[in-house]
Each structure stands twice: as structure tokens, then as C-alpha cells.
Amino acid sequence: MKRQxxxxxxxxxxxxxxxxxxGKTKECCPYQDADxxxxxLGGWRTAVDDRVSFFGGK
Numbered sequence: 001m002k003r004q005x006x007x008x009x010x011x012x013x014x015x016x017x018x019x020x021x022x023g024k025t026k027e028c029c030p031y032q033d034a035d036x037x038x039x040x041l042g043g044w045r046t047a048v049d050d051r052v053s054f055f056g057g058k
Contacts, residue, residue: 016040020047
């Protein structure tokens with residue numbers, strides 16, 4: 001059971017990262033559950049930071 005929950009959180013973070021890399025806004029988060037949404041947003045923020053670092057602020 002714990003593994004299923006962890007997998008779900010990891011998947012949410014991965015999907016948030018993918019969304020951030022392609023330039024989607026944080027309002028595109030499809031999750032309502034606070035824990036899962038926090039993971040998605042964490043992945044999204046990491047991706048946005050990576051994009052800014054890689055592309056020099058574009």
C-alpha cells in the first residue's frame with residue numbers, strides 16, 4: 001500500500017515536471033488532492049527553473 005502511494009506521488013511529480021518543461025502554467029495541474037498537487041507543483045517548479053537555466057531566461 002505504501003508503495004502504491006509513493007508511486008502515485010512520484011508520477012505526479014514527473015507529470016508536473018513534463019508540464020513545466022513544455023511551458024504549461026501551474027494552473028494546468030489536474031490534481032485536487034493537496035499532497036498530490038504539492039508533488040505536481042514541485043515537479044513543475046523544478047522544470048521551470050531548469051528551463052530558465054538552460055535557455056537563459058526565455
